[in-house]
Amino acid sequence: MSSSNANPEPGTATVEPLRLRLPSPVEEIHDERLAARDVRLLLKRDDLINPDVPGNKWRKLQHNLSAAQREGHATLLTFGGAYSNHIRATAAAGHHLGLSTIGVVRGEEHTPLNPSLQAAVDYGMRLHYMDRETYRHKHEPEVIDQLRDKFGAFYLVPEGGSNALAVRGCVDIPKEIDEPFDVICCAVGTGGTLAGIAAGLTEGQRALGFAALKGASFLIPDVRRLQEATYGRVVGNWSIDLDHHFGGYAKRRPELDAFIDDFADRHAIWLDWVYVAKMMSGVYDHVEHGSILPGSTVVAVITGEVPPVARTPAVRSLGGV
Ligand SMILES: Cc1ncc(COP(=O)(O)O)c(C=O)c1O
Numbered sequence: 001m002s003s004s005n006a007n008p009e010p011g012t013a014t015v016e017p018l019r020l021r022l023p024s025p026v027e028e029i030h031d032e033r034l035a036a037r038d039v040r041l042l043l044k045r046d047d048l049i050n051p052d053v054p055g056n057k058w059r060k061l062q063h064n065l066s067a068a069q070r071e072g073h074a075t076l077l078t079f080g081g082a083y084s085n086h087i088r089a090t091a092a093a094g095h096h097l098g099l100s101t102i103g104v105v106r107g108e109e110h111t112p113l114n115p116s117l118q119a120a121v122d123y124g125m126r127l128h129y130m131d132r133e134t135y136r137h138k139h140e141p142e143v144i145d146q147l148r149d150k151f152g153a154f155y156l157v158p159e160g161g162s163n164a165l166a167v168r169g170c171v172d173i174p175k176e177i178d179e180p181f182d183v184i185c186c187a188v189g190t191g192g193t194l195a196g197i198a199a200g201l202t203e204g205q206r207a208l209g210f211a212a213l214k215g216a217s218f219l220i221p222d223v224r225r226l227q228e229a230t231y232g233r234v235v236g237n238w239s240i241d242l243d244h245h246f247g248g249y250a251k252r253r254p255e256l257d258a259f260i261d262d263f264a265d266r267h268a269i270w271l272d273w274v275y276v277a278k279m280m281s282g283v284y285d286h287v288e289h290g291s292i293l294p295g296s297t298v299v300a301v302i303t304g305e306v307p308p309v310a311r312t313p314a315v316r317s318l319g320g321v
Contacts, residue, residue: 018096020058021048023176026299029267039287040297042181043269044173047276047305052096052123055303056186056193057089059173060166061157065093067165068155077102077147077154078161079130079138083250085304086161088116091125101125102151106135126151162192164230170196173301174205181205183292185283186301187212187275188240189249191223193303198236199227207238208286210279214248216240244282250274256281270306 025048029041046055053061068076076094080087080103087103094101103120109129113121121127137143144156170193174184188194188209198207211219224234246256252273259281260271271277283300286292
Protein backbone atom coordinates (compact mmCIF):
# COMPACT_ATOMS: atom_id res chain seq x y z
CA MET A 1 0.00 0.00 0.00
CA SER A 2 1.29 3.49 -0.73
CA SER A 3 0.00 7.02 -0.22
CA SER A 4 0.39 10.38 -1.87
CA ASN A 5 -0.37 13.70 -0.23
CA ALA A 6 -2.95 15.99 -1.76
CA ASN A 7 -2.30 19.60 -2.56
CA PRO A 8 -3.75 21.81 -1.06
CA GLU A 9 -3.56 20.27 2.40
CA PRO A 10 -6.79 18.43 3.24
CA GLY A 11 -9.28 20.49 5.18
CA THR A 12 -7.57 23.82 4.50
CA ALA A 13 -9.66 24.75 1.45
CA THR A 14 -12.33 27.41 1.82
CA VAL A 15 -15.71 25.93 2.67
CA GLU A 16 -18.37 26.77 0.09
CA PRO A 17 -21.75 25.20 0.86
CA LEU A 18 -23.09 23.06 -1.97
CA ARG A 19 -25.73 24.68 -4.13
CA LEU A 20 -28.25 21.99 -4.93
CA ARG A 21 -30.95 22.00 -7.56
CA LEU A 22 -33.65 20.07 -5.74
CA PRO A 23 -36.09 18.73 -6.59
CA SER A 24 -34.25 17.94 -9.79
CA PRO A 25 -36.13 18.88 -12.98
CA VAL A 26 -38.39 16.48 -14.87
CA GLU A 27 -38.38 16.91 -18.67
CA GLU A 28 -40.47 15.17 -21.30
CA ILE A 29 -38.69 13.74 -24.34
CA HIS A 30 -40.55 13.81 -27.65
CA ASP A 31 -39.44 11.01 -29.92
CA GLU A 32 -41.42 9.46 -32.76
CA ARG A 33 -40.16 5.94 -31.91
CA LEU A 34 -41.85 6.25 -28.52
CA ALA A 35 -44.91 8.06 -29.82
CA ALA A 36 -45.45 5.20 -32.30
CA ARG A 37 -45.86 2.91 -29.29
CA ASP A 38 -47.92 5.45 -27.36
CA VAL A 39 -45.23 5.68 -24.66
CA ARG A 40 -44.37 8.92 -22.82
CA LEU A 41 -40.78 9.31 -21.63
CA LEU A 42 -39.88 11.67 -18.80
CA LEU A 43 -36.28 12.30 -17.79
CA LYS A 44 -35.54 12.86 -14.12
CA ARG A 45 -32.54 15.17 -14.50
CA ASP A 46 -30.55 14.26 -11.40
CA ASP A 47 -27.44 15.12 -13.42
CA LEU A 48 -28.39 18.77 -12.84
CA ILE A 49 -28.41 18.60 -9.01
CA ASN A 50 -24.87 19.95 -8.66
CA PRO A 51 -21.96 20.00 -11.12
CA ASP A 52 -19.48 18.69 -8.53
CA VAL A 53 -21.72 16.13 -6.84
CA PRO A 54 -24.19 15.21 -9.57
CA GLY A 55 -26.87 12.60 -9.83
CA ASN A 56 -27.00 9.63 -7.58
CA LYS A 57 -23.72 10.77 -5.99
CA TRP A 58 -25.58 13.45 -4.07
CA ARG A 59 -28.55 11.21 -3.36
CA LYS A 60 -26.29 8.53 -1.89
CA LEU A 61 -23.95 10.86 -0.01
CA GLN A 62 -26.41 13.29 1.56
CA HIS A 63 -27.45 11.26 4.63
CA ASN A 64 -23.92 9.89 5.03
CA LEU A 65 -22.56 13.43 5.14
CA SER A 66 -25.14 14.41 7.76
CA ALA A 67 -24.28 11.31 9.81
CA ALA A 68 -20.55 12.09 9.61
CA GLN A 69 -21.15 15.65 10.80
CA ARG A 70 -23.60 14.57 13.50
CA GLU A 71 -21.11 12.02 14.81
CA GLY A 72 -18.43 14.73 14.93
CA HIS A 73 -16.17 13.30 12.23
CA ALA A 74 -13.66 15.60 10.51
CA THR A 75 -12.65 13.07 7.85
CA LEU A 76 -14.43 10.92 5.28
CA LEU A 77 -12.74 7.82 3.86
CA THR A 78 -14.03 5.97 0.86
CA PHE A 79 -13.00 3.42 -1.78
CA GLY A 80 -13.06 3.23 -5.54
CA GLY A 81 -11.34 2.32 -8.78
CA ALA A 82 -9.01 4.77 -10.49
CA TYR A 83 -11.87 6.21 -12.57
CA SER A 84 -14.44 6.30 -9.80
CA ASN A 85 -17.03 9.08 -10.07
CA HIS A 86 -17.85 8.35 -6.45
CA ILE A 87 -14.29 9.13 -5.25
CA ARG A 88 -14.31 12.44 -7.10
CA ALA A 89 -17.79 13.35 -5.81
CA THR A 90 -16.84 12.49 -2.22
CA ALA A 91 -13.78 14.72 -2.54
CA ALA A 92 -15.97 17.56 -3.84
CA ALA A 93 -18.60 17.12 -1.12
CA GLY A 94 -15.93 17.06 1.58
CA HIS A 95 -14.34 20.18 0.14
CA HIS A 96 -17.66 22.06 0.15
CA LEU A 97 -18.59 20.94 3.66
CA GLY A 98 -15.18 21.41 5.28
CA LEU A 99 -14.45 17.71 5.81
CA SER A 100 -11.07 16.16 5.00
CA THR A 101 -11.26 13.25 2.56
CA ILE A 102 -9.22 10.13 1.94
CA GLY A 103 -9.73 8.11 -1.23
CA VAL A 104 -8.54 4.50 -1.12
CA VAL A 105 -7.84 3.64 -4.74
CA ARG A 106 -7.69 0.07 -6.07
CA GLY A 107 -4.31 -0.85 -7.57
CA GLU A 108 -1.09 1.07 -8.08
CA GLU A 109 -0.48 4.75 -8.57
CA HIS A 110 -0.19 5.89 -12.18
CA THR A 111 1.18 9.31 -12.95
CA PRO A 112 0.15 11.69 -14.27
CA LEU A 113 -3.16 11.19 -12.49
CA ASN A 114 -6.19 10.64 -14.69
CA PRO A 115 -8.70 13.55 -14.79
CA SER A 116 -10.96 11.88 -12.23
CA LEU A 117 -8.28 11.40 -9.58
CA GLN A 118 -6.69 14.76 -10.40
CA ALA A 119 -10.05 16.43 -9.72
CA ALA A 120 -10.26 14.57 -6.38
CA VAL A 121 -6.78 15.76 -5.41
CA ASP A 122 -7.65 19.30 -6.49
CA TYR A 123 -10.53 19.15 -4.00
CA GLY A 124 -7.99 18.31 -1.28
CA MET A 125 -8.46 14.54 -1.19
CA ARG A 126 -5.56 12.46 0.05
CA LEU A 127 -5.13 9.38 -2.12
CA HIS A 128 -4.05 6.04 -0.75
CA TYR A 129 -3.32 3.16 -3.13
CA MET A 130 -4.25 -0.36 -2.07
CA ASP A 131 -3.09 -3.51 -3.84
CA ARG A 132 -5.88 -5.47 -5.49
CA GLU A 133 -5.69 -8.45 -3.12
CA THR A 134 -6.03 -6.27 0.01
CA TYR A 135 -8.70 -4.22 -1.76
CA ARG A 136 -10.84 -7.34 -2.15
CA HIS A 137 -10.88 -7.55 1.66
CA LYS A 138 -11.44 -3.84 2.21
CA HIS A 139 -14.56 -4.29 4.34
CA GLU A 140 -12.89 -6.69 6.76
CA PRO A 141 -12.07 -5.31 10.22
CA GLU A 142 -8.30 -5.96 9.90
CA VAL A 143 -8.05 -3.83 6.76
CA ILE A 144 -10.19 -1.06 8.27
CA ASP A 145 -8.11 -1.17 11.48
CA GLN A 146 -4.92 -0.73 9.43
CA LEU A 147 -6.47 2.31 7.77
CA ARG A 148 -7.48 3.74 11.16
CA ASP A 149 -3.94 3.17 12.47
CA LYS A 150 -2.60 5.08 9.51
CA PHE A 151 -5.13 7.91 9.20
CA GLY A 152 -6.82 8.15 12.60
CA ALA A 153 -10.60 8.37 13.00
CA PHE A 154 -12.75 8.62 9.90
CA TYR A 155 -16.34 8.16 8.72
CA LEU A 156 -16.37 5.27 6.27
CA VAL A 157 -18.42 5.62 3.10
CA PRO A 158 -18.44 2.26 1.27
CA GLU A 159 -17.35 1.76 -2.34
CA GLY A 160 -19.93 3.29 -4.67
CA GLY A 161 -21.48 4.99 -1.64
CA SER A 162 -24.12 2.28 -1.33
CA ASN A 163 -25.28 1.62 2.22
CA ALA A 164 -28.57 1.96 4.09
CA LEU A 165 -28.25 5.74 4.33
CA ALA A 166 -27.62 5.91 0.58
CA VAL A 167 -30.75 3.86 -0.07
CA ARG A 168 -32.74 6.30 2.06
CA GLY A 169 -31.40 9.18 -0.04
CA CYS A 170 -32.57 7.61 -3.30
CA VAL A 171 -36.14 7.14 -2.06
CA ASP A 172 -36.69 10.84 -2.84
CA ILE A 173 -36.17 10.31 -6.59
CA PRO A 174 -39.65 8.90 -7.36
CA LYS A 175 -41.26 10.94 -4.59
CA GLU A 176 -40.18 14.19 -6.28
CA ILE A 177 -42.08 13.32 -9.48
CA ASP A 178 -45.54 14.93 -9.51
CA GLU A 179 -46.74 13.38 -12.77
CA PRO A 180 -48.25 9.90 -12.63
CA PHE A 181 -45.93 7.24 -14.10
CA ASP A 182 -45.89 3.47 -14.54
CA VAL A 183 -42.23 2.49 -14.80
CA ILE A 184 -39.07 4.18 -13.52
CA CYS A 185 -35.72 3.11 -14.95
CA CYS A 186 -32.17 3.57 -13.69
CA ALA A 187 -28.69 2.21 -14.31
CA VAL A 188 -27.34 -0.28 -11.79
CA GLY A 189 -23.74 -0.54 -10.58
CA THR A 190 -23.91 -1.59 -6.93
CA GLY A 191 -27.70 -1.48 -6.62
CA GLY A 192 -28.07 1.28 -4.01
CA THR A 193 -29.90 3.64 -6.34
CA LEU A 194 -32.39 1.00 -7.51
CA ALA A 195 -32.94 -0.22 -3.94
CA GLY A 196 -33.95 3.29 -2.87
CA ILE A 197 -36.00 4.15 -5.95
CA ALA A 198 -38.01 0.95 -5.57
CA ALA A 199 -38.69 1.79 -1.94
CA GLY A 200 -40.24 5.12 -2.96
CA LEU A 201 -42.81 3.72 -5.40
CA THR A 202 -46.55 3.84 -4.97
CA GLU A 203 -49.12 1.15 -5.77
CA GLY A 204 -49.05 0.05 -9.42
CA GLN A 205 -45.59 1.50 -10.20
CA ARG A 206 -42.51 -0.59 -10.93
CA ALA A 207 -38.78 0.06 -11.08
CA LEU A 208 -36.57 -1.42 -13.79
CA GLY A 209 -32.79 -1.36 -13.34
CA PHE A 210 -30.26 -1.94 -16.13
CA ALA A 211 -27.00 -3.57 -15.04
CA ALA A 212 -23.91 -1.80 -16.39
CA LEU A 213 -21.84 -4.92 -15.65
CA LYS A 214 -21.73 -8.27 -17.45
CA GLY A 215 -22.98 -11.43 -15.72
CA ALA A 216 -24.31 -9.34 -12.87
CA SER A 217 -27.02 -11.62 -11.49
CA PHE A 218 -25.39 -11.07 -8.07
CA LEU A 219 -26.99 -7.62 -8.15
CA ILE A 220 -30.39 -9.14 -7.40
CA PRO A 221 -29.36 -10.48 -3.96
CA ASP A 222 -27.29 -7.32 -3.45
CA VAL A 223 -30.33 -5.06 -3.92
CA ARG A 224 -32.35 -7.32 -1.63
CA ARG A 225 -29.61 -7.13 1.03
CA LEU A 226 -29.46 -3.33 0.77
CA GLN A 227 -33.22 -3.07 1.23
CA GLU A 228 -33.16 -5.53 4.13
CA ALA A 229 -30.37 -3.52 5.78
CA THR A 230 -32.44 -0.36 5.34
CA TYR A 231 -36.02 -1.51 5.98
CA GLY A 232 -35.67 -4.99 7.40
CA ARG A 233 -37.37 -6.43 4.30
CA VAL A 234 -37.45 -6.37 0.50
CA VAL A 235 -39.68 -3.55 -0.74
CA GLY A 236 -41.23 -2.32 -3.98
CA ASN A 237 -41.84 -3.93 -7.32
CA TRP A 238 -38.43 -4.04 -9.02
CA SER A 239 -36.42 -6.10 -11.46
CA ILE A 240 -33.04 -5.88 -13.18
CA ASP A 241 -32.34 -6.26 -16.91
CA LEU A 242 -28.97 -8.03 -17.20
CA ASP A 243 -28.72 -7.82 -21.00
CA HIS A 244 -27.77 -4.21 -21.76
CA HIS A 245 -24.17 -4.20 -20.48
CA PHE A 246 -22.64 -3.80 -23.99
CA GLY A 247 -19.71 -6.07 -23.14
CA GLY A 248 -19.29 -5.26 -19.44
CA TYR A 249 -18.39 -2.51 -17.02
CA ALA A 250 -16.79 0.47 -18.76
CA LYS A 251 -16.92 -1.45 -22.06
CA ARG A 252 -18.56 0.02 -25.12
CA ARG A 253 -19.64 -1.11 -28.54
CA PRO A 254 -20.19 0.84 -31.77
CA GLU A 255 -23.95 0.42 -31.43
CA LEU A 256 -23.83 2.10 -28.01
CA ASP A 257 -21.80 5.00 -29.43
CA ALA A 258 -24.28 5.29 -32.30
CA PHE A 259 -27.16 5.39 -29.80
CA ILE A 260 -25.43 8.15 -27.79
CA ASP A 261 -24.74 10.24 -30.90
CA ASP A 262 -28.29 9.80 -32.17
CA PHE A 263 -29.79 10.72 -28.77
CA ALA A 264 -27.57 13.82 -28.62
CA ASP A 265 -28.63 14.82 -32.16
CA ARG A 266 -32.32 14.39 -31.39
CA HIS A 267 -32.47 15.74 -27.84
CA ALA A 268 -29.23 17.70 -27.21
CA ILE A 269 -28.44 15.55 -24.18
CA TRP A 270 -25.16 13.65 -23.89
CA LEU A 271 -25.59 10.36 -22.10
CA ASP A 272 -22.80 8.96 -19.95
CA TRP A 273 -21.69 5.78 -21.74
CA VAL A 274 -20.68 3.79 -18.65
CA TYR A 275 -24.14 3.81 -17.07
CA VAL A 276 -26.86 6.09 -18.39
CA ALA A 277 -26.64 5.35 -22.12
CA LYS A 278 -26.84 1.61 -21.46
CA MET A 279 -30.01 2.14 -19.46
CA MET A 280 -31.52 4.46 -22.05
CA SER A 281 -30.86 2.10 -24.92
CA GLY A 282 -32.49 -0.63 -22.81
CA VAL A 283 -35.55 1.56 -22.29
CA TYR A 284 -35.96 1.98 -26.06
CA ASP A 285 -35.55 -1.79 -26.57
CA HIS A 286 -38.18 -2.57 -23.95
CA VAL A 287 -40.57 -0.11 -25.58
CA GLU A 288 -39.91 -1.60 -29.01
CA HIS A 289 -40.39 -5.18 -27.83
CA GLY A 290 -43.49 -4.36 -25.82
CA SER A 291 -42.17 -5.33 -22.37
CA ILE A 292 -42.86 -1.69 -21.54
CA LEU A 293 -46.52 -1.65 -22.48
CA PRO A 294 -48.06 0.75 -24.99
CA GLY A 295 -49.81 3.55 -23.14
CA SER A 296 -47.16 3.62 -20.37
CA THR A 297 -45.46 6.66 -18.92
CA VAL A 298 -41.81 5.88 -18.27
CA VAL A 299 -39.33 7.86 -16.19
CA ALA A 300 -35.62 7.44 -16.98
CA VAL A 301 -33.37 8.71 -14.21
CA ILE A 302 -30.31 10.54 -15.52
CA THR A 303 -28.04 9.49 -12.68
CA GLY A 304 -24.84 11.12 -13.91
CA GLU A 305 -23.46 13.74 -16.21
CA VAL A 306 -20.92 13.90 -18.98
CA PRO A 307 -18.34 16.66 -18.50
CA PRO A 308 -18.67 19.36 -21.21
CA VAL A 309 -15.18 18.51 -22.51
CA ALA A 310 -16.36 15.02 -23.40
CA ARG A 311 -19.51 16.02 -25.29
CA THR A 312 -18.20 15.27 -28.76
CA PRO A 313 -17.83 11.85 -30.33
CA ALA A 314 -14.05 12.19 -30.68
CA VAL A 315 -13.30 12.74 -26.99
CA ARG A 316 -16.39 11.14 -25.53
CA SER A 317 -14.30 8.44 -23.87
CA LEU A 318 -13.06 11.00 -21.35
CA GLY A 319 -16.45 11.24 -19.76
CA GLY A 320 -18.59 9.39 -17.36
CA VAL A 321 -16.39 6.69 -15.85
C1 LIG B 1 -23.88 7.83 -13.42
C2 LIG B 1 -24.15 6.62 -12.59
N1 LIG B 1 -25.34 5.99 -12.73
C3 LIG B 1 -25.64 4.89 -12.04
C4 LIG B 1 -24.74 4.35 -11.13
C5 LIG B 1 -25.12 3.10 -10.41
O1 LIG B 1 -25.55 3.37 -9.12
P1 LIG B 1 -25.56 2.22 -8.03
O2 LIG B 1 -24.11 1.91 -7.72
O3 LIG B 1 -26.26 2.82 -6.87
O4 LIG B 1 -26.25 1.05 -8.61
C6 LIG B 1 -23.50 4.98 -10.93
C7 LIG B 1 -22.54 4.46 -9.95
O5 LIG B 1 -22.57 4.89 -8.83
C8 LIG B 1 -23.19 6.14 -11.69
O6 LIG B 1 -22.00 6.76 -11.58
